[in-house]
Structure formats: C-alpha cells, structure tokens
Amino acid sequence: xxxxxxxxxxxxxxLELSLRDVEAARAISESxxxxxxxxxxxxxxxxxxxxxxxxxxxxxxxxLTRAAGDPNAAVRRRVARWLxxxxxxxxxxxxxxxxxxxxxxRSADAALTLMSYRLGEPIRLVREDAADVALETPxxxxxxxxxxxxxxxxxxxRSDAERDLPTVEFADTALLAFQCGKxxxxxxxxxxxxxSGEPFDTLARPRILATLIRYDVCADGGEVAAYVLSDxxxxxxxxxxxxxxxxxxxxxxxxxxAIADPTGITLVLDxxxxxxxxxxxxxxxxxxxxxxxxxxxxxxxxxxxxxxSVPAPVATPR
Numbered sequence: 463x464x465x466x467x468x469x470x471x472x473x474x475x476x477l478e479l480s481l482r483d484v485e486a487a488r489a490i491s492e493s494x495x496x497x498x499x500x501x502x503x504x505x506x507x508x509x510x511x512x513x514x515x516x517x518x519x520x521x522x523x524x525x526l527t528r529a530a531g532d533p534n535a536a537v538r539r540r541v542a543r544w545l546x547x548x549x550x551x552x553x554x555x556x557x558x559x560x561x562x563x564x565x566x567x568r569s570a571d572a573a574l575t576l577m578s579y580r581l582g583e584p585i586r587l588v589r590e591d592a593a594d595v596a597l598e599t600p601x602x603x604x605x606x607x608x609x610x611x612x613x614x615x616x617x618x619x620r621s622d623a624e625r626d627l628p629t630v631e632f633a634d635t636a637l638l639a640f641q642c643g644k645x646x647x648x649x650x651x652x653x654x655x656x657x658s659g660e661p662f663d664t665l666a667r668p669r670i671l672a673t674l675i676r677y678d679v680c681a682d683g684g685e686v687a688a689y690v691l692s693d694x695x696x697x698x699x700x701x702x703x704x705x706x707x708x709x710x711x712x713x714x715x716x717x718x719x720a721i722a723d724p725t726g727i728t729l730v731l732d733x734x735x736x737x738x739x740x741x742x743x744x745x746x747x748x749x750x751x752x753x754x755x756x757x758x759x760x761x762x763x764x765x766x767x768x769x770x771s772v773p774a775p776v777a778t779p780r
Contacts, residue, residue: 469497476503480510488514492525501534508537512544516628523549530554535563542566543710546573547627552585572712579691580630582667587693588706593717593733597741597762608744608759610640619684623650623673626686626710630670637672637748637755646677647687649755656753661722666700668693671720674707686710692720705729707739715739726750729757736764 468490471479476494480487491507498504508529511522527549529541542558549555555577558570571586578585597605623632631653639648651672655664664671669692676687689710692703700722707716716739718731731744741764746757 468493469499471498471503473500473503476506480506484510488518492522495525495529495537501532501537504529504532504534505536505540508540508544512540512548513625514628515625519544519548519628527551527554530558535561535566538563538566539569542570542573546570546576547580548629549577550581552577552583568712572710575708575712576670576689576710579668579670579689579693580627582669584668584693584695587668587695588691588704588708588714588717590695592706592714593735593739595734595736595741595765596732597734597743597760605760605762608640608742608761610638610746610755610757610759619675620650622675622684623686627670627673632673633753636675637753638757642676644678648675648677648684649673649690650675651753655748661724661727661750662700664700665692665703665720665722665727666694688715705731707731709738713738716742716744718744731759740764 471494476487488510491510494507495504495511498507508526511525512519514522523545526541526544529537530545532538532541538558538561542555545551545555552574555570555574559567559574561567561570574586575588578587620632620634624630633651633653633656636648636650639646641647649672652670654669655671670689671692672690673686674688674690675684677684687709688707691706691708694700694703696702696704702722703720705718705720706714708714714735716731716735717733718729721728721730726747726749729744729746729748731742734741741762742759744757744759746755748755
C-alpha cells in the first residue's frame with residue numbers, strides 16, 4: 463500500500479497504514495500533507511510528522527510551516543500545535559493567532575505561549591490575571607491534603623515527556639509524585655533546571671521548568687498533563703519569578719511564585735483558575751545540589767460561582 467502515490471491513498475488506507483506501520487505512514491506524511499485532497503488525512507499527516515520524536519520531528523518543521531497556509535482549519539490547528547513545540551519562528555504562529563477560525567486562534571495563541579517559554583524569549587507570556595482565586599477555608603469546610611511522595615518516581619520516563627516536547631531535554635528521573643484522583647502524577651524536571659548551578663540565571667528568563675506526567679493505574683506509558691512554567695516579568699534578575707501550571711492547550715490551572723536563593727528555589731502555588739484548577743496552596747523547596755524536593759499542599763473545593771465551564775484565559779501579547 464505504501465508503494466502507491468501517497469496522494470492517491472484513500473483516507474481509510476492512510477488510517478490503516480498508520481495503525482499497522484506508523485513509521486511507514488510517517489515516511490510519506492510530508493507528501494500527504496502537501497498533496498492529499500482530504501483535509502482529515504492532511505491533519506493526520508501533520509500530527510504524525512510532529513509526533514515523530516527527536517530528531518526526526520525537527521526535520522518536519524519546514525513542511526509544517528508551509529502547511530500553516532492550508533485552507534482547512536483542522537490542519538492549521540494541528541500545525542500550530544506542533545510549531546509551538548518544534549519551531550523557532552514566532553511570526554508564523556502570530557499569523558495563525560489572527561486566523562479567521564477561533565479554534566485556530568486559540569491553538570496558535572497557546573502554541574506561541576509555549577514557544578516563548580521553550581525558547582526563553584518573552585514573546586507571549588501567560589496572562590497576568592490567568593489565575594485569580596486564592597484558597598480559602600470557609601467555616602465548616604474541609605481541605606484535602608496533597609500527599610507528595612519524593613520516593614515514588616519509578617514510573618516516570620523521559621520518553622513520555624520528550625514525545626510531547628521533542629526539543630526539550632528532560633532529567634532521567636522525576637522529582638516527586640502525587641495522586642490526582644485515581645491517577646498518579648510525576649513531576650519531571652527539564653535539564654535547564656537540573657543543570658542550573660545558578661538559580662538566579664534559571665529564573666531570569668521564561669522557562670519550562672518541568673512537566674506533570676499522568677499515569678493511569680493499568681497503563682504502560684504516561685501522557686503530559688501540564689507544564690510548569692516560570693517568567694521574570696517583574697524584572698527581579700531571577701530572584702522572584704512568576705510560576706504557572708498550564709495544560710497543553712494553554713489553559714492555566716494554577717499560578718504562584720518561584721523564589722531563588724544561592725542554594726535552591728522555593729516554589730509557592732497560591733492562585734488558581736477554577737473550574738479548570740481547584741484552589742490550592744502548595745509550598746515546596748528544590749535543593750539544586752541534590753535535585754531533591756520537599757513539598758506540602760492542600761486543595762479546596764471549586765467555588766460555586768466558578769463551577770460553570772467558561773473559556774480559560776491563556777496568554778497576552780508582549
């Protein structure tokens with residue numbers, strides 16, 4: 463089947479090929495993305511190119527950039543997602559962030575924000591008011607404790623994070639883990655944090671500090687549930703940066719501060735964005751010499767007024 467001209471494959475044939483032999487499907491995906499008449503097939507090809515992993519995904523950036531002008535919104539949305547994770551040209555994403563389709567605009571906006579923190583450039587930072595609810599303790603209300611386990615990190619795999627962010631290097635082992643419902647979440651630091659001998663330098667520029675990888679009880683692999691981002695928008699020379707927990711689609715869950723001193727970084731999450739992230743108070747300390755973390759936290763209920771599903775603020779131009 464793969465020997466046929468890629469543009470002549472039916473949608474069903476391309477789907478079957480990608481399920482049976484994903485590498486064979488990837489090998490023809492650039493041609494499919496450029497020439498196939500079915501938009502859903504082109505969108506699938508864009509996703510296969512972007513998810514190829516390091517270093518092959520980087521070679522797909524020119525093809526993905528060309529596809530930013532695709533007439534179909536679903537294709538442009540997939541392209542925006544992967545250019546945010548792979549590319550280094552913000553102008554392409556800025557054009558997509560002004561797209562006529564609102565879903566493409568949101569995808570491009572989130573991708574441009576992720577690109578900013580990935581490249582360490584303040585192109586588009588998380589919006590100032592993205593997380594605005596503090597944890598409160600109404601009379602009679604119970605708060606749940608978050609049980610962090612610095613020793614329970616055996617399930618975290620670097621490949622799970624690098625599959626989502628092929629251009630970012632991650633540490634070999636997770637910093638800590640915690641339970642979120644029936645799922646285990648591991649916090650895996652990036653090499654930028656692991657290699658930092660000077661915490662002020664680490665926090666002086668926008669950074670992806672870590673990812674939160676979610677594991678189901680019976681699943682073999684995990685998926686990236688959120689990113690830990692920091693930026694020094696207040697110009698403190700890296701002494702006190704803003705801290706954000708965001709989903710891959712740009713939705714902000716929590717906000718706080720990362721405070722550096724000569725030996726480590728104190729992390730505080732004290733603002734949230736219900737209904738996407740429940741109110742929390744999390745305090746932690748990362749010792750850079752040992753790369754060990756101690757943390758404690760509490761979580762409360764989502765305020766009734768914020769339970770309705772409303773669009774989440776994601777980013778603002780700089």
